[in-house]
Amino acid sequence: MNIRPIKTEADYRETLREIETLMSADAGTEAGDRLDVLATLVEAYERTHFPMDLPDAVEAIKFRMEQQGLTVDDLIPAIGRKNRVYEVLARRRPLTVRMIRALNKSFNIPAESLINQRVAPRAA
Template identity: 65%
Template sequence: MDIQPIKTESDYQRTLSQIEDLMSAQLNTEQGDKLDVLVTLVEAYETKQFPLDLPDPIEAIKFQMERLGLSAKHLEPMIGRRNRVYEVLNRRRALTLPMIRKLHAELGIPAEALIKPIKVAA
C-alpha cells in the first residue's frame, strides 16, 4: 500500500482521485483498507485547511427559531421571562450556563456554538 501524506493542493486532488477509483472496494480487503486510510487523510487535511467557524450564539438561536417557527415566548422556558429573552436576543445580556444547557437540550443547538462568546451591546 503506497500512501503519502497530503501536504499540498495537488496531493489533495490526487488523493481525491484515488478515493474515487476505490469507491467500490470491498471491506476488509487491501483496496478497502487503502480507501479507509485515504479517507482519513483527506478528512484530516480538510479539517486543517478548511476549518468551519461556529456561528454566533445569538444568530444560531435566531436561525433555529425561524427554522422551527418559534417566537420569543417559546424561549421563555429556556431563558426566562420574556424581557430576559429579548435582552439575550438583543445582545444586552449574555447567555448563562443553565440557558445554554436548556437551549441545547430543547432546540438541538450545538453547545459548542452556544458557549462561544458574544458581543454584548452597551
C-alpha cells in the same frame, strides 16, 4: 495498497480526485478500504488546514430554531420571558450559564457554540 500522507495542496487535490473515482466502491472490498483510508487522511488534512470556526451563540440558536421549526415561545423555558428571548436574539443580552445549560439540554445546541457570544454594542 500504496498510501502516503497528505503533505501539500497538490497531494490534497490528487487525493480528492482519487476519492471521487472510488465513491461507488463497496464496503469491505479493497477499493472500499482504500476509500475509507483516503477519506480519513483528507479529513485530517482539512481539520488542520481549513479549520471551521464555531458559530456564535445567537447563530447557533437561530439555526436550531429553523432546523426544528421552533418559535420564540419554545425558547421561553430555557431563556426566560419573551422579551428576554428577543433581547438575546438581538444580541442585547448575553446568555447566562443557566440559559446555556438549558439550551444545551433542551435543544442539543453544542455548549461550545453557546459560549461563543457576541453582544451588540450599546447605543449612546
